Amino acid sequence: MTDKNETADLSAATLAVWAGEEDSLVEGATQVPIVYSAAYGYPDVDAWLDAALGRKPGHIYSRNTNPTVAAFEAKVRRLEGAAAAASFASGMAAISNTLFALLSPGDRIVSVKDSYGGTNKLFLEFLPRFGVRVELCDTTDSERIEAAVAAGCRVLYLETPTNPTLKVVDIARLAAAGRRAGAVVVTDNTFATPINQNPLALGADLVVHSATKFLGGHADALGGVVCGDPDLVGRIYHFREINGACLDPMAAFLMIRGMKTLALRIERQNASALTIARWLEGQPAVSAVFYPGLDSHPQHEIARRQMRGFGGVLSFMLKGGFESVKRVLPGLRLARRAANLGSIETVAGPPATTSHVECTPAERAAMGIPEGLIRYSVGIENPKDLIADLARALERA
Ligand SMILES: *Cc1c(COP(=O)(O)O)cnc(C)c1O
Numbered sequence: 464m465t466d467k468n469e470t471a472d473l474s475a476a477t478l479a480v481w482a483g484e485e486d487s488l489v490e491g492a493t494q495v496p497i498v499y500s501a502a503y504g505y506p507d508v509d510a511w512l513d514a515a516l517g518r519k520p521g522h523i524y525s526r527n528t529n530p531t532v533a534a535f536e537a538k539v540r541r542l543e544g545a546a547a548a549a550s551f552a553s554g555m556a557a558i559s560n561t562l563f564a565l566l567s568p569g570d571r572i573v574s575v576k577d578s579y580g581g582t583n584k585l586f587l588e589f590l591p592r593f594g595v596r597v598e599l600c601d602t603t604d605s606e607r608i609e610a611a612v613a614a615g616c617r618v619l620y621l622e623t624p625t626n627p628t629l630k631v632v633d634i635a636r637l638a639a640a641g642r643r644a645g646a647v648v649v650t651d652n653t654f655a656t657p658i659n660q661n662p663l664a665l666g667a668d669l670v671v672h673s674a675t676k677f678l679g680g681h682a683d684a685l686g687g688v689v690c691g692d693p694d695l696v697g698r699i700y701h702f703r704e705i706n707g708a709c710l711d712p713m714a715a716f717l718m719i720r721g722m723k724t725l726a727l728r729i730e731r732q733n734a735s736a737l738t739i740a741r742w743l744e745g746q747p748a749v750s751a752v753f754y755p756g757l758d759s760h761p762q763h764e765i766a767r768r769q770m771r772g773f774g775g776v777l778s779f780m781l782k783g784g785f786e787s788v789k790r791v792l793p794g795l796r797l798a799r800r801a802a803n804l805g806s807i808e809t810v811a812g813p814p815a816t817t818s819h820v821e822c823t824p825a826e827r828a829a830m831g832i833p834e835g836l837i838r839y840s841v842g843i844e845n846p847k848d849l850i851a852d853l854a855r856a857l858e859r860a
Contacts, residue, residue, distance in 0.1 A: 475542055475658050476726035483537025484719070486520075487530040495534045497716045501525055527704045531712040535719050536688065539678065542657035542725075543670050545690035549700040550715065554653065554673025555581045556708035557687030559589075561671060562618065564702035565647055565695070568594030570617040575602040575632060576830050577625035579651065579673075580819040583830070602630045603762060609640040616644055621667070622651035624766070626818045627778045627838040628831065629654075629753040631762035634769055638666030647695060653677070653805070658729040659772040668692050676805030677775065680721040680728055684714040728807065728843055732775030735846040739839070740777045742850050748787070748860035750835075751780040775841045776804055784835035787860045788813050792837065794856030797849055804840035809849060811839045 473481070487495045503522040505511030514521030522528045532550055540548035551557040562585060566572060574586060576599045586597045598616075600608045602625055612619055619641040623632035634650060641648035649669045650662035656677045662670045672678055674686035687710075689699055703709065710718075733756075740754035752759075755766035756773030766773060781787035792800050798811040802820065814832050815824070824834065841849065 478541045479538070479725040480723050482541035483534050486537070487534040495531055495716065495719055497712050498530045499712055525712070526707050526709050529709075529712050529715070531719075532710050532715040535686075535710065535715040538719060538722055539657070539672065539674070539688045540690050543652075543690040544661055544663055545670070547693040547696035548688055548690040549696050549703060550674070550710040551687035551689075551703060552708045552710055553685040554671070554675055554687040557671050557673070557689050558582050558651070559585055560703050560706065560708055561649060561669065561689050561699050562590065562620070564699040565618055566590065566593075566595045569596075571596045571598065571615055572618045572620060573598050573600065573608065573611045573616045573646070574620040575600060575608070575622065575625070577602040577628065577630050578620070578622045579626050579653075580821045582620075582622070582651070584821050602632060605633050605636055608637055612637070612640045612644045612646060616646045619644075619646045619648045621649065621662075624654045624755050624774060624776070626654065626776075627814045627836060629755055629760070629776065629778060631755050631760070631766045633765045634662050634665040634667060638662075642666065654774050654776055655770060656725065656729055656774070658726050659733065659774055660770045663691055665769055669695055674718050675803065677729065678722055678725065679718045680725065680805060680807055681717065682803050682806035682808070682810070684717040686710050686714050686718050729772065729775065731843045732841050733772035735849065736775050736777050736841040737773060738846045739841060739849060739853070743777070743779050743853070746857055748781055748783070748857045749779050750782045753778045776838065777841070778836050778838045780833055781835045781837065781860055783860050785813070785815070788835055788837055790859045791856045794859045795852055796855075797844060797852040798839070804838065806840065807843045809840065809842040809844060811837055813837060
């Protein structure tokens with residue numbers, strides 16, 4: 464989980480290319496190998512014991528650690544400025560392992576109403592079954608969240624920007640409230656990526672990612688990761704090595720390869736998303752555009768304080784509601800109509816089949832997610848082509 468060759472003063476674009484790989488290279492290869500080996504052999508029992516007891520570096524069994532997976536963890540860890548990282552088979556595995564490792568019956572967790580659909584299911588369906596009390600607050604009501612935290616909580620779980628309406632949560636302010644209450648502050652940084660936002664630098668204890676999205680960036684592999692304080696990450700890692708939700712080495716390789724272009728991709732996606740969001744604001748078929756980079760965004764000032772760029776995802780509402788959504792989406796030529804986001808190609812879809820497919824229409828309404836919404840994850844294409852494509856599709860609204 465650590466990297467011998469750390470140099471503190473490299474920029475994110477450089478770290479994305481170089482960080483974390485050195486320890487896993489073999490035989491002069493310049494790229495991290497995909498190590499498909501269930502276990503690692505030690506003819507010398509003393510050397511085996513040293514590795515097994517953590518006295519010396521060395522892998523024992525791939526459910527615990529694996530060289531390809533370790534390189535991926537080290538790269539994300541460096542980008543988030545964290546002391547430790549542990550990876551998982553998916554983003555939801557990272558989130559559920561984090562929550563189940565840190566919470567016990569009788570504990571209270573405070574979070575926001577707009578968390579990712581799967582995370583919301585953990586809050587509403589699974590954690591209560593284990594006697595964990597869950598309080599979900601209005602995502603943008605910082606005072607309300609501060610009061611809920613001050614009433615006592617073990618974990619404060621944040622996500623920003625949120626999915627799919629791109630609300631922004633004030634990480635520094637709420638992390639301070641969490642620290643005062645003795646809570647572990649966790650932030651889902653999937654939408655922002657470490658290029659745009661570093662929650663640990665803003666006071667969070669742990670940062671989680673669905674690496675499936677922007678980190679991998681090519682919509683071809685599932686993965687998740689948690690980074691932060693070594694004691695906390697160690698507890699979560701220990702739970703994972705037992706429950707077995709480990710990242711596959713092939714997926715880790717694809718993530719490492721994808722992450723080399725992370726900074727380039729995010730710069731392009733930040734710029735294109737802002738251009739497209741501004742253009743959408745002027746379209747007659749569109750009743751609202753949600754993007755933290757817009758001056759009209761209610762938390763634009765907070766976003767400017769804590770983000771270096773506003774990310775590649777935006778959403779917009781059609782005046783004609785869900786019927787319009789059903790007419791417009793098939794008209795797009797330059798967007799996959801699929802449930803993921805953060806890829807090099809543009810992806811679009813309604814919450815009902817993407818982020819909040821697990822929820823009923825009533826649950827979505829309670830969360831303030833309109834059925835006439837389209838989530839649009841901007842790829843690395845030329846934004847002029849994307850705008851022309853949107854213009855053509857919106858004629859069908
Ligand atoms: C997709 C997503 C997740 C879940 O990640 P998976 O890799 O699909 O399990 C969690 N949080 C956010 C914000 C996401 O977009």
